[in-house]
Amino acid sequence: MRGGIVVGLTWLVVCQLVGEVLVRLTDAPVPGPVVGMVVLLLALEVRRRRGHDTDRDPAVRAADGLLRHLQLLFVPAGVGVVAYLGAIRDDAVPIVVAIAGSWALGLVVVGWTTRLLERSEGRA
Amino acid sequence: MSDLADSPVLLVALTLATYRLGCWIRDASGGHALAQPVLVAIVLTGAGVRLLDVDIATYARGTEVISFWLGAATVALAVPLHRQAARLKGFVVPLVVAIPVGAATSIVSVVLLARWTGAGEELVRTLSPKAATTPVSIALSETVGGIPSLTSVFAIAVGILGAVAGPAVLTLARITDRRSRGLAMGAVSHGVGASRALAEDETEGAFAGLAMGLTALATSLLLPLLLAVLL
Structure with a gap:
């Protein structure tokens, strides 16, 4: 898997798309991108088992760039x-x-x- | 000139510039908890939008080019998780138990607290899915009879609360394990919490992303049941 930022972003968006399709097919109550996250995770695990250095994959480098911001x-x-503050x-x-209490709890x-x-x- | 105020170019530039300023303030303050770039950018952009008299729907449409990437960024959370996959071993039981417990705690406590302080039923229903990541909370709000757009406001609010105060509260509660901390952040403050967790430590960020996904699932399953019992 070689290539630059566009290749990497393409991988991310395609994983998201696969996630969206799976969610629609199964009616699962999770967002498509979360399923896409699982898809990418599985793909990376498979590549690592095959002996690839996944840190050099464009998808990984694009992900690092996106997550930094x-x-x-x-x-x-x-x-x-901000628009709702008045309402x-x-x-x-x-x-x-309710929000602060429930969040902290x-x-x-x-x-x-x-x-x-x-x-x-750990003890068991 | 007035059409320029409504154009995506100005709105995107304003958003990027205030975010950049937020990053600068964070670095200049040595990473102060309140100096979250997201918070600085929201306050300043919000003020700018008001000053320019831009309609909020126009702003949302104009900045779709930014919010679009949120989906890809969620997918990207697989990467820290991939790097931390070895640390998942021996942590499966805590994960599988803590996430539903956390989701149930969030729902029950927000419903009870809101009722005790005098909220009407519609507001209670609107508040109830707030711990789920924004798109899921909006969808859930609709199914349980809340006001979806207001639910997204509450979801963002708990996210920012997590980014600002999460690590401090966890330290106060003596939760020091990176995996536990990350899981807790993602469980109550979804993606915004994960962004702060990621800035703290890669393990924390990875587990926050995982908790965000699982909490969305757990909340979707538990919310209708719990509301039927509580209301």
Whole structure:
């Protein structure tokens, strides 16, 4: 798999497309790009088993470039939030309490659950 | 001149320039938690859009060239995961248990907290899928009777919360294992959380991406059931 940035981006978009097709065929409740992520992961694992240095694959280099600026890609959606600030002012208290509380609880529960299970699995 | 304000060129340039400024502020502040480029860019671009009197739908259309790549970037999260594949061994049980537990915690707690603080049923339903990654949360909001566009606002909000405060809260809760930290970030703050996790450490980023995908799946399956019980 040789080539530059365009080849790499093509691989990523094609994986996404495969993901979208699979989601539509199976009616799975996951987004196409997430399935595309699994597709690319499997493809890379297969290539590694065949003895390729996957770090030199164009898809890997394009992915590294894209992920370095992952935050940029969320900016358009975030600007939409600004437009809604006025509309949600009346319900600000329940929204802020519920979002912040639920977020913190979820974060800590997942962190502690994995830590606990990982220890018990390590001991077994 | 007024047509220039509505043109994609100006809107994309504004978005890129404020993001770049955000990166510069992050570096200049030595990586301060509040100096997330995404936050700086949203605030400044939001202000710019308001100042130029650009309609938000026009802005969204104009910057589609940027948001389009979000899908490919999600696919790209396979790469850190591929590099960390060896670290998945011995972590399958924690993963399979923690993700549904986390998704259920997010749903139940947001519903109960919102009701206790006086939210109406439509708002509760709108808030309920917020932990799932934005496109999934929008679709779920529609199926459970929420307001999809507002749900996407809440999903972005928990994402930014994770990018800003996630690592600090995890450290406070004494969660130090890179895999646990990443998993927790992706489970509650999806892609935006993963972007911060990735900046912290490659293992964290890889597990955050994985958690994001699995949480989307778990939330889709659990949400209708839990709402039927809770509401």
